[in-house]
Amino acid sequence: MRFFIRKKRQPPAIIIVALIDVLIVVLIFLMVTTTFKKTLPSVKVALPESTQATKSGASESPPLVIVIEPSGSLRFGPEAIPVTLDKLKSELQAAVARNPQVKVSLSGDKGAPWGQVIKVLDIVKETNVKVLSAFTKQPGQP
Numbered sequence: 091m092r093f094f095i096r097k098k099r100q101p102p103a104i105i106i107v108a109l110i111d112v113l114i115v116v117l118i119f120l121m122v123t124t125t126f127k128k129t130l131p132s133v134k135v136a137l138p139e140s141t142q143a144t145k146s147g148a149s150e151s152p153p154l155v156i157v158i159e160p161s162g163s164l165r166f167g168p169e170a171i172p173v174t175l176d177k178l179k180s181e182l183q184a185a186v187a188r189n190p191q192v193k194v195s196l197s198g199d200k201g202a203p204w205g206q207v208i209k210v211l212d213i214v215k216e217t218n219v220k221v222l223s224a225f226t227k228q229p230g231q232p
Contacts, residue, residue, distance in 0.1 A: 151193065
């Protein structure tokens with residue numbers, strides 16, 4: 091009888107450092123390829139409630155946003171730059187000259203001065219903006 095001497099096999103070694111390197115590369119790839127969408131300026135306002143509130147969806151052209159803060163100060167556009175009433179009027183006139191079908195959305199805090207809201211609405215009407223909407227929230231939502 092012949093007995094074979096079997097060589098003892100070593101278990102395969104797992105190189106953890108290489109696995110960590112691969113996971114870091116995958117993580118960096120996901121971070122670089124992910125896009126972040128900024129829809130509203132980062133100004134904190136408490137929206138008033140409305141039973142007719144609708145969820146905003148994707149539209150072909152985003153509206154110009156006018157924000158009325160609780161102190162009554164105004165911000166305009168996607169960058170939420172501070173403006174005065176005169177500057178707001180000239181910006182809206184320029185926007186209507188570029189695109190007659192421009193849409194404007196009013197986003198005002200529920201504690202905003204009512205007189206300031208009326209002044210903004212008058213300016214919007216004077217500049218011949220065809221579509222004006224207001225940001226609201228449905229009752230019971232934060």
